[in-house]
Each structure stands twice: as C-alpha cells, then as structure tokens.
Amino acid sequence: MKLSAEKQEWSNALPEVFRQVFSDSEGAAEGDVIGALVSDLLTQTPDDDLHAAIAHDGPQVLGCILFSRLRLDRDPRQVFLMSPVAVRTDRQKKGIGQQLIAYGLDGLRRDKVDFVVTYGDPNYYGKAGFLPISEEFLQAPLPLSHPHGWLGQALTAAEMAPFNGPSHCVSAFNKPELW
Numbered sequence: 638m639k640l641s642a643e644k645q646e647w648s649n650a651l652p653e654v655f656r657q658v659f660s661d662s663e664g665a666a667e668g669d670v671i672g673a674l675v676s677d678l679l680t681q682t683p684d685d686d687l688h689a690a691i692a693h694d695g696p697q698v699l700g701c702i703l704f705s706r707l708r709l710d711r712d713p714r715q716v717f718l719m720s721p722v723a724v725r726t727d728r729q730k731k732g733i734g735q736q737l738i739a740y741g742l743d744g745l746r747r748d749k750v751d752f753v754v755t756y757g758d759p760n761y762y763g764k765a766g767f768l769p770i771s772e773e774f775l776q777a778p779l780p781l782s783h784p785h786g787w788l789g790q791a792l793t794a795a796e797m798a799p800f801n802g803p804s805h806c807v808s809a810f811n812k813p814e815l816w
C-alpha cells in the first residue's frame with residue numbers, strides 16, 4: 638500500500654470509491670449523496686482549499702480522506718474540515734483509516750494549518766487525537782444535527798483559544814442535509 642496527496646491524479650476514481658463504500662455501510666441513497674459530495678469537492682473547490690490523503694495499491698484506491706478549508710470571518714488561523722473518510726469495504730479494520738488520518742494531518746501541519754475539525758463518531762476519531770469541541774469554541778458553518786459529533790484537534794503546540802466569528806465551509810459542503 639502507498640499513500641499519496643495527489644488529488645488530481647486520482648480524481649476520476651474517487652467519487653465512485655466513496656459512493657460504493659457509503660452505499661455498503663449506509664445504503665444506496667447515502668452512497669449517492671457522498672459520491673456527489675466528493676465529485677463537487679473535487680470539481681468546485683479552489684486548489685488551495687482542498688487537500689487529499691489517498692491510500693492505493695497500484696492503480697486500485699483502498700481509501701481516501703478529503704480535507705477542505707473552513708474560513709473564519711474574524712480569525713487569522715487556518716482551519717480545515719476532515720470529511721469525508723472512506724476505506725474500501727473489503728479492506729476495513731486493518732488500520733488503513735488511521736494511517737490515512739495520520740498522513741493527511743502531517744500534510745496539513747507542513748502547510749501550517751492550525752486546527753482540524755471533523756464531524757463523526759467520537760470513538761473512532763478519538764483514536765486519532767480528535768476530541769469533542771463546542772460551538773462556543775468553534776462555530777460550525779451550518780446547524781449540526783449531531784452536535785456530539787463535532788470534533789477537533791490542534792496541529793500546533795500553541796495554546797488554542799476559542800475561534801472568533803462564524804465559519805464558512807467550501808461550496809460543496811454548503812448544504813444543510815450534509816450536517
């Protein structure tokens with residue numbers, strides 16, 4: 638298995654990988670929603686606002702994570718949203734998800750990103766260093782249907798004061814049903 642950040646090189650394959658994985662785990666309708674989200678992220682997001690971590694075995698994608706920018710109106714710190722995350726159904730529970738997260742966060746750290754948020758299962762993401770955060774600490778861009786899934790971690794050693802101002806996600810994420 639190899640890890641790559643080259644989103645362009647893999648962009649044709651990624652929507653279908655996510656569609657398949659989420660279709661297996663959450664049903665066909667959710668698979669379609671996440672496949673479309675990934676396609677929108679790859680085609681509509683400015684290059685600087687989207688990072689990827691891709692695990693592959695030769696030409697076959699084994700897993701992928703996308704990271705997209707969250708802009709804050711009144712805070713200079715750089716924040717990214719880690720979502721969505723998928724590992725091929727037949728390769729899950731072998732550590733690929735955790736390796737992808739670690740690789741993706743290393744890339745963001747090199748790019749001087751200060752903080753990463755995600756929205757998901759606290760048990761799983763807790764293993765990768767994410768802790769629950771409140772909206773007083775960092776306001777989500779849209780109303781959260783599962784506030785306990787709002788998680789974050791600092792990528793620098795600096796003390797993290799609460800973030801100022803509303804946050805804005807990239808356009809692909811700007812849909813209430815995704816939150």
Ligand SMILES: CC(C)(COP(=O)(O)OP(=O)(O)OC[C@H]1O[C@@H](n2cnc3c(N)ncnc32)[C@H](O)[C@@H]1OP(=O)(O)O)[C@@H](O)C(=O)NCCC(=O)NCCS
Binds near residue numbers: 723
């Ligand atoms: C969630 C997902 C990305 C995890 O990837 P993975 O490669 O299977 O996970 P890993 O093998 O790295 O898991 C590492 C640890 O987390 C545990 N784990 C895996 N999935 C978990 C889950 N859903 N909840 C809690 N713990 C989980 C594993 O048991 C393992 O624990 P251990 O290290 O103590 O043995 C993958 O299962 C997946 O794609 N699921 C379907 C899509 C999805 O739900 N994505 C996340 C929402 S965006």
